[in-house]
Amino acid sequence: MFQPPDPVRFQEILDDIVDRMRFETERGAAASYIPELADVSLNRCGIAVAPLGGPVLSSGDSAVPFSIQSISKIFSLVLALGHVGAALWQRVGREPSGDPFNSIVQLEFERGKPRNPFINPGAIVVSDIITLKSREAAENHPVLQLCQDLADDHTIYVNENVFQSEVATGDRNRALAYFMLAEGNIECDVRQVTESYFRQCSIEMSCQQLALATRFLAAGGNDKGASRFGVTPERARRINSLMMTCGCYDASGEVAFRVGLPCKSGVGGGIVAIVPGIASLAAWSPGLDEKGNSVLALRAIEELTRRLGWSVF
Structure with a gap:
């Protein structure tokens, strides 16, 4: 040891x-x-x-x-597993992607099931689960709350300027979400899911x-x-x-x-x-x-x- x-x-x-x-x-x-x-x-x-x-x-x-940014995917994964347990793996895989984190190529080939929860489409599915289960207001984002609780520090916050920047430039992530919606792997409103995802990435x-x-x-x-x-x-x-x-x-x-x-x-x-x-x-x-x-x-x-x-x- x-x-x-x-x-x-x-x-x-x-x-x-x-x-x-x-x-x-x-x-x-x-x-x-x-x-x-x-x-x-x-x-x-x-x-x-x-x-x-x-x-x-x-x-x-x-x-x-x-x-x-994507370090937040650790915390969102914790929440999603807490909500649905092993059922998560019916919607998200557990394999390395070998492709860039925002690639749509593999997602299309595999009919809307992301390779793992740490690439963008996988994290968006995780966000869909959290959105469906939590129904929390934006100012009480569950990923933010989890970060605050685990660090025992309630000064941790979402940077609203980064969030707005993410929303303004997030067309590729919205495209990933719409593709998964078409394949039946997104259940909530795409705008709501992606903005929840952008907000967790904007935690500082x-x-x-x-x-x-x-x-x-x-x-x-x-x-x-x-x-x-x-x-x-x-x-x-x-x-x-x-x-x-x-x-x-x-x-x-x-x-x-x-x-x-x-x-x-x-x-x-x-x-x-x-x-x-x-x-x-x-x-x-x-x-x-x-x-x-x-x-x-x-x-x-x-x-x-x-x-x-x-x-x-």
């Missing part, structure tokens, strides 16, 4: 990694197709670690909120908040906040396995090779990683590679896991 170093040494490692990231010249590019994300400084970089039973350790811009959290909110996965589901939403040890293992195989889109295999941990990325530049039985990690830097994953956040997590010997393999 791998163990964390003592807190002082741990902090030194985090500070050293962030300092090194500041000198990296290859930083990627911001997600320009969402206008509100296009102007975030590529010089931002933060990392946070939430060990089980210990305080959060962090460095750099770890307290700066950013748009979590810091690395520190994300590390805390995902710590239940490192704890194997043994968390009072998560258990209220139906998370069991078995369900936590399933979510971790999906993160490992599908969490970083069509680069999931490469990330598993480099990091060796369940990870989930978002085009806001964040990446979370789970060290089962030890800790949850969150890193952020806005510059993305061609697959939509943060260049520096992935590099920071890779460096941390290498130095600490953290891997599930």
